[in-house]
Amino acid sequence: MSVQPMSVPDLLGRDQFEVDEDEPHIVVDVRICATCADKPCVAVCPAQLYTLGADGALTFDHAGCLECGTCRVVCRAGGIVRWTYPRGTFGVNYRQG
């Protein structure tokens, strides 16, 4: 038996999240993202929350965010219009860390 490569949804399934349905902690304006050629967020987000549709358009979901901040750091076009930590008690709850 050996450790198999795991998909991102499988990996995120091992984590515990308290998703804030009322107030997303990251807000993305996909109209701005449409003007961004290289979309670095897609490659760097370890939870792959930034995905490209068949038409090349970006979609984003804040559920599953590991709160690392990498997308904020690499975003040059300014499509991430808001990046805060989730409200208290919300978001990922690391049980190992």
Next chain:
Amino acid sequence: MSEDTEAVDVIVVGAGLAGIACAYRLALAGRSVVLVERGTTAGSKNVSGGRLYTYALEAVEPGLTRAAPFERAVVREQIVMMDDDRSMTVSLAGPPAAAGDLPASVTVLRSRFDAWFADRAEAAGVMLATGIRVDSLLIEDGRVVGIMAGGEEMRAGVVVAADGVNSFLAREAGLVGELSAHAVGIGVKEVIALDAATIEDRFGVGPGEGAATLMLGCTAGVHGGAFLYTNSGSVSLGIVVSPDQMTASGTTTHGMLQALKAHPALRPLIAGGTTLEYAAHLVREDGWRGVPKRLARGGFLVTGEAAGFVLNLGYTVRGMDLALVSGVAAAEAIVAGGDLETAYRAALDRSGLPATMRAADGYADLMGIERLYRTYPGLVLDVVQSMFTVDARAPRPLRTQVRAAMRANHVPLRAVLRDGLVGVRSI
């Protein structure tokens, strides 16, 4: 706002190692301290690779290491150079170079470790307030006088920002600018459960003992590397790569980590393991150059990772020890009183942290050598492999083998000389 808001001496924001160390030492010095943490528990938002140097725990309080719930004492250091399917491991084992009978470094899992540390701080009188996200600073007449959280204000004589690598408070206070993509690495980690006996067999360590392994050449040429630390009943396997170079590499952080798990050098070490958790964390890689010119202003100071106190030397990464030491220095500065910046700089100088970080300053240049991440590991593996290749033909002189490997890897001699010069100068 409300009259009944009672001011405390100090509010520390962030229950990581810097924040807890600071709050703990302030409480021991008789100050009233509130430690504010956005997670449901201290540790629930905290991620590290996993190795902590114990001198820093002892600097918080002598004897702390023995009391701490660490995972394993590191007795084996390993560096692995790899390409797609080959690897060469340098493994150093032997009597640990530690003071007394203390291990020089231990592995930790932050959820367990930080919860314990915060408990200890609470027992010393720190008021731990979890589940509270600090939204902004409360500033009056140019002085920080408290924080705002969930529309309520909380006042204090001093606010300590120990809010981690993304520190929004240090930015709001005007002490640091935006993080730049080339100043950080993105760390992605899996904690993989394995039973203790299996870990001890595979890593050649005894009960309670562990190994720290760093890997080079496993990041598709992207600036970065990987780590593997042994915990009590699990291993922490992760990569740290430059997000700046990821797009061009045509791969993802997730893809790199999964490819590493399948590498022939790694697969047998983690075989049969079950992934318990997937985590991510930004790692500062700009060393002393990334530390802000000013670390304090009236009523406010910044500490730990928020202040850029992280060192990546390639063969070892130091964040947690610098967090502890700087948290202690922050507490000493507040207790000393007077001008915070002056007192903090003096306390940091006494701790040795700035000297340590300055001494390592050149490593940023070394880490900047692009060939370090694919070309040189491949070159070294080619040379060593040719040394061990025996057939009926007369062996070629080693220098011929090296030249052939350099040609095969498209490395001109002048490039090696130039990189070598950068390397020698930087260390």
